[in-house]
Amino acid sequence: MAxxxxxxxxxxxxxxxxxxxxxxxxxxxxxxxxxxxxxxHSVCAQGGINAAxxxxxxxxxxxxxxxxxxxxxxxxxxxxxxxxxxxxxPGIIDLLDRMGVPFNRTPEGLxxxxxxxxxxxxxxxxAGATTGQQLLYALDEQVRRYESEGKVxxxxxxxxxxxxxxxxxxxxxxxxxxxxxxxxxxxxxxxIIMATGGIGAIFGKSTNSVVCTGSAQxxxxxQGVYYANGEFIQVHPTSIxxxxxxRLMSESARGExxxxxxxxxxxxxxxxxxxxxxxxxxxxxxxxxKYGNLVPRDVATRAIHKVVYEHGLGIDxxxxxxxxxxxxxxxxxxxxxEGILEIYEKFVGDDPREVPMKIFPGMHYTMxxxxxxxxxxTNIPGIFAAGEAEYQYHGANRLGANSLVSCIYGGFxxxxxxxxxxxxxxxxxxxxxxxxxxxxxxxxxQLLLSNQGTENPFKLWRELGxxxxxxxxxxxxxxxxxxxxxxxxxxxxxxxKVNLSDRSQWANTSFAFARQLYNMxxxxxxxxxxxxxxxxxxxxxxxxxxPERNDEQFLKTxxxxxxxxxxxxxxxxxxxxxxxPRPRKY
Amino acid sequence: MAEKTIQLEVKRQASPNAExxxxxxxxxxxxxxxxxxxxxxxxxxxxxxxxxxxxxxTYDSNCLEEICGSCAxxxxxxARMACxxxxxxxxxxxxxxxxxxxxxxxxxxxxxxxLFENLKAVKAWVPxxxxxxxxSGPRVFPQQQxxxxxxxxxxxxxxxxxxxxxxxxxxxxxxxxxxAQTKLFNAHPTGKVYKEDRLRALAGDGGVQECGxxxxxxxACPKQLPLTEAISDVSRDVLIQKAKDFLRA
Numbered sequence: 048m049a050x051x052x053x054x055x056x057x058x059x060x061x062x063x064x065x066x067x068x069x070x071x072x073x074x075x076x077x078x079x080x081x082x083x084x085x086x087x088h089s090v091c092a093q094g095g096i097n098a099a100x101x102x103x104x105x106x107x108x109x110x111x112x113x114x115x116x117x118x119x120x121x122x123x124x125x126x127x128x129x130x131x132x133x134x135x136x137p138g139i140i141d142l143l144d145r146m147g148v149p150f151n152r153t154p155e156g157l158x159x160x161x162x163x164x165x166x167x168x169x170x171x172x173x174a175g176a177t178t179g180q181q182l183l184y185a186l187d188e189q190v191r192r193y194e195s196e197g198k199v200x201x202x203x204x205x206x207x208x209x210x211x212x213x214x215x216x217x218x219x220x221x222x223x224x225x226x227x228x229x230x231x232x233x234x235x236x237x238x239i240i241m242a243t244g245g246i247g248a249i250f251g252k253s254t255n256s257v258v259c260t261g262s263a264q265x266x267x268x269x270q271g272v273y274y275a276n277g278e279f280i281q282v283h284p285t286s287i288x289x290x291x292x293x294r295l296m297s298e299s300a301r302g303e304x305x306x307x308x309x310x311x312x313x314x315x316x317x318x319x320x321x322x323x324x325x326x327x328x329x330x331x332x333x334x335x336x337k338y339g340n341l342v343p344r345d346v347a348t349r350a351i352h353k354v355v356y357e358h359g360l361g362i363d364x365x366x367x368x369x370x371x372x373x374x375x376x377x378x379x380x381x382x383x384x385e386g387i388l389e390i391y392e393k394f395v396g397d398d399p400r401e402v403p404m405k406i407f408p409g410m411h412y413t414m415x416x417x418x419x420x421x422x423x424x425t426n427i428p429g430i431f432a433a434g435e436a437e438y439q440y441h442g443a444n445r446l447g448a449n450s451l452v453s454c455i456y457g458g459f460x461x462x463x464x465x466x467x468x469x470x471x472x473x474x475x476x477x478x479x480x481x482x483x484x485x486x487x488x489x490x491x492x493q494l495l496l497s498n499q500g501t502e503n504p505f506k507l508w509r510e511l512g513x514x515x516x517x518x519x520x521x522x523x524x525x526x527x528x529x530x531x532x533x534x535x536x537x538x539x540x541x542x543x544k545v546n547l548s549d550r551s552q553w554a555n556t557s558f559a560f561a562r563q564l565y566n567m568x569x570x571x572x573x574x575x576x577x578x579x580x581x582x583x584x585x586x587x588x589x590x591x592x593x594p595e596r597n598d599e600q601f602l603k604t605x606x607x608x609x610x611x612x613x614x615x616x617x618x619x620x621x622x623x624x625x626x627x628p629r630p631r632k633y
Numbered sequence: 634m635a636e637k638t639i640q641l642e643v644k645r646q647a648s649p650n651a652e653x654x655x656x657x658x659x660x661x662x663x664x665x666x667x668x669x670x671x672x673x674x675x676x677x678x679x680x681x682x683x684x685x686x687x688x689x690x691t692y693d694s695n696c697l698e699e700i701c702g703s704c705a706x707x708x709x710x711x712a713r714m715a716c717x718x719x720x721x722x723x724x725x726x727x728x729x730x731x732x733x734x735x736x737x738x739x740x741x742x743x744x745x746x747x748l749f750e751n752l753k754a755v756k757a758w759v760p761x762x763x764x765x766x767x768x769s770g771p772r773v774f775p776q777q778q779x780x781x782x783x784x785x786x787x788x789x790x791x792x793x794x795x796x797x798x799x800x801x802x803x804x805x806x807x808x809x810x811x812x813a814q815t816k817l818f819n820a821h822p823t824g825k826v827y828k829e830d831r832l833r834a835l836a837g838d839g840g841v842q843e844c845g846x847x848x849x850x851x852x853a854c855p856k857q858l859p860l861t862e863a864i865s866d867v868s869r870d871v872l873i874q875k876a877k878d879f880l881r882a
Contacts, residue, residue: 067764068764071763071764082693082695082701082703083746083749083789085702085749085789086695086696086701086702086703086789087695087701088695088696088701090696090700090701090788091696091698091700091701138766141766141767141768141769141770142761142764142766142767144769144770145759145761145767145769145770145771145823146758146759146761147758147759147818147821147823147824149773149778149781149782149785150778151775151778152773152774152775152778153775154774154775155772156772156773156774156775157772158769174782174785175782177700177786180700180786180788181785184785185759188752188757188758188759189758189761191749191752191753191757191758192756192758192760194753195753195756227738227739256695256696256697256701257694257695257696257697258695289665290663290664290665290666290667290670291666291667291669291670291673291697291716292697292698294697294698295698382779386700386786390698390699390700393699393717394665394667394698394717394719396719459764503677503678503679505673505676505677505689506677506678509677548679548686548687548688548689549679549688549689551647551688553647553648553739554648554691554738554739554740554742555691556676556689556691556692557676557688557689560676
């Protein structure tokens with residue numbers, strides 16, 4: 048029997064980690080990515096990667112990492128896989144170190160660690176403030192090595208359209224589109240691993256990259272894969288508001304001592320640096336004396352919202368607060384945070400070593416995602432998922448610097464699991480559904496290309512982003528969510544009248560975008576309806592009308608399935624076998 | 634129009650062999666705009682300055698914060714990243730065209746895969762034994778980390794190649810980015826196992842000796858990589874390697 052063929056979709060950390068494991072085990076792997084994999088969104092991660100290496104003499108342990116992660120996620124994550132991830136994390140750091148990641152070092156030449164949100168330990172290894180970039184490159188280099196040995200075939204510039212599923216409901220490959228020739232074809236595989244990242248684009252502006260549309264996850268959801276915990280969206284407390292996107296200002300800025308404050312008086316016209324200590328309100332430090340500026344992200348985000356919208360103390364009356372690093376010496380800032388300071392300098396024009404940064408919360412991370420079992424497999428046999436595209440490791444709120452470890456760990460799990468699954472897969476009947484799926488996808492393309500109407504897909508997308516950001520992010524009120532649901536229905540109706548201003552069949556980016564947009568709209572419904580039905584507050588999901596966590600009713604994973612064109616929501620018990628849920632108070 | 638507008642001219646080309654044409658756009662000004670956000674604006678309202686309907690511009694972009702390396706193009710005659718090219722800092726009309734040293738795919742999108750092929754040729758990776766748990770990595774002192782880290786920041790944007798007078802079909806020069814990665818991996822305690830292979834790969838035609846020290850690369854690099862220093866160091870190592878190989882032969 049020939050070596051099993053695995054398809055990995057997505058070339059960020061999770062996808063590359065899966066590819067490496069499969070290639071190492073002798074499997075045959077095709078890697079699909081919209082962009083050259085080295086340009087994947089993992090490159091944007093800044094602050095670091097968590098592992099309880101306990102190199103600072105603090106008595107940190109993987110058990111404490113596990114507890115911080117579960118508590119930080121407000122007990123919504125299944126505990127067994129999270130524990131395994133935390134236990135694997137120190138070994139993952141060692142491996143990355145061996146691969147040549149230029150982690151910051153102590154004078155003795157050991158790995159340096161910094162503090163991050165939601166923990167009291169120095170647990171975060173880092174490479175300046177471009178840790179995601181450095182990790183992605185290390186894995187990219189290993190995959191290039193396997194590629195040069197003929198063990199990996201890359202399909203860069205191809206977009207996943209759907210899975211090929213046979214009559215028995217088993218995955219047999221994927222259907223994808225070449226973004227240059229616009230050719231649509233199917234590719235056979237014994238198993239597929241989806242590592243397609245987050246869904247920031249459904250909120251219009253976010254810290255995510257352009258490719259993070261959630262289109263692939265949505266396509267699979269529409270084919271029968273459960274989408275879990277869709278309503279859990281992380282809004283990062285510190286991003287730089289922008290015209291085209293919200294640029295991330297890493298939590299490491301606070302990990303290295305950055306302080307968040309506003310002037311105590313509205314309309315204080317003095318330059319920030321000249322405002323005396325007594326006239327500044329360090330509200331996070333005042334409200335959360337134990338964790339201070341390093342409370343988890345959902346907590347910090349709500350605090351900033353409160354200061355701006357309830358106390359009316361945003362800088363100059365604008366939705367912005369100060370993130371201040373100016374008390375830290377330049378040399379330290381440059382050594383540990385240069386990458387993010389450069390971003391601020393380039394895009395805002397001020398030097399954050401001299402002037403406090405102006406920041407505001409921005410949509411950042413997708414805790415929910417494709418439902419997977421403890422082996423990383425979805426409910427459709429042969430479809431696996433890893434990284435931000437699945438839901439498993441972060442519960443109701445992700446702790447900073449846990450995403451990189453969950454991506455790599457999930458990739459490392461899914462690769463060998465997919466291979467083991469593929470080895471015992473019975474041969475397909477007939478063509479495994481390839482011809483039918485190809486026909487369906489070509490039909491969808493044809494419909495879009497021949498559409499006559501007046502709607503511009505980019506304008507529809509902006510309207511989607513506006514309504515989602517307004518009603519389904521930090522503060523959620525049921526009647527507002529209903530407004531958003533109605534708006535999405537309106538947009539779906541108008542989508543039928545999308546008129547492509549470009550109907551050519553060569554590198555047609557607006558055509559590819561219009562396909563993604565449809566999937567974004569369907570997925571937005573999952574997020575909105577999931578949020579409306581969860582009448583409690585837990586982690587990043589906050590409803591002022593239901594301010595308490597309600598374990599009796601909602602200590603459950605939300606599972607959405609696509610039934611008659613709409614999300615059908617059901618709930619599944621959470622694995623709390625190791626840590627008993629307790630109130631979350633920082 | 635009473636509102637403030639910006640003037641943008643984009644060099645467009647429908648396909649690799651099609652003729653290129655310049656198209657003019659007039660867009661509403663908004664604070665904080667950059668060249669990629671202006672291109673997004675065109676996509677949402679694909680109409681040229683004369684009011685004629687056109688198509689959205691094809692271009693590469695992803696992170697929009699100058700770390701993914703996608704959106705390199707020539708803006709007002711200078712090769713740079715479009716996402717960090719702030720409109721308010723550019724002279725108008727802003728003229729945007731694709732990189733000139735790489736095959737055009739469509740409009741502003743070009744094929745830069747040659748860089749990734751070059752990285753294969755110099756084995757730009759650390760050959761780890763495997764991904765199973767083998768304990769901690771080699772000890773690295775902060776001084777060495779501080780030397781490696783800047784080289785590891787290369788975003789593969791290919792701007793160093795675009796601006797290099799020697800990077801052309803006649804020389805087949807690999808360009809500064811690949812040479813900088815060679816230095817990075819040759820300095821790594823484990824990566825240096827391939828040092829000789831890498832240096833030999835850069836010893837022949839198209840290798841380091843093609844560099845004419847114009848120093849354009851180091852000036853244009855958006856990540857301020859110490860490129861000329863890397864080229865000098867690797868050139869010296871290549872010469873030493875050539876001498877060794879000659880003596881051994």
